[in-house]
Amino acid sequence: MNQLITTQNNEQGEIIISGRELHEFLEVKTAYKDWFPRMKEYGFVEGQDFSSFLSGSTGGRPSQDHHIKIDMAKEIAMIQRTEKGKEARQYFLHLERMWNSPEMVIKRAMDFQQQKIITLETQIQEDKPYTSFGKVVSMSDGAINIGHFAKILYDDHGINIGRNKLIAWLRDNGYLIKQEGAEKNLPKQKYIEQGLFKVRPTIVKRTSGDVQSGTTLVTGKGQVKLTEVLLQEFKKAI
Known part of the structure; x- marks a missing residue:
């Protein structure tokens, strides 16, 4: 399946997407600044289901955007009751199946271990000035x-x-x-x-x-x- 909506991983390794990008894909006519607060009324909690950030802008002030977790994105897509909403929900379900596949679970574990090694090696390099010159x-x-x-x-x-x-x-x-x-x-x-x-x-x-x-x-x-x-x-x- 082609990438319909850009995804990222947050610090906890969870899949997140841009609220504005989802809004655009769903072809919602209501302005994002009015639409997203209405979506929050369905019980979504900041810090748990989404987080706010300012997106870059080519001119003027940066725009308010949100990092939305995949579960919230699925519910929003279902709420729309449109073909685009159905298409988005199917795409998110596909992402979840891929994310939870044995191959991806193993890959994430290996990436995590590699990052631990890199962190330790960085720490050793940072400590070298102390050990090399006998600083206490x-x-x-x-x-x-x-x-x-x-x-x-x-x-x-x-x-x-x-x-x-x-x-x-x-x-x-x-x-x-x-x-x-x-x-x-x-x-x-x-x-x-x-x-x-x-x-x-x-x-x-x-x-x-x-x-x-x-x-x-x-x-x-x-x-x-x-x-x-x-x-x-x-x-x-x-």
């Missing part, structure tokens, strides 16, 4: 605990890894000590010397006597370095 994050000291770092990874970079999984990842990748004992989950000395971690001494009070322990902190430099590594890992997992 803009904090007075920059050192934070692993739970806080896990939250930053999720909030700022979309890496969904909690505190416990992050600790396990740091152990498995050789940054933290694996062996059981007082030093478990403390950073290895070479990474402390590289400035990626600090250890904050803590005293654990026990009936048998106070025991000195330590809390692992990720420095500003460590946050930048580990974020770059984790972004690369996350990209491979997609």
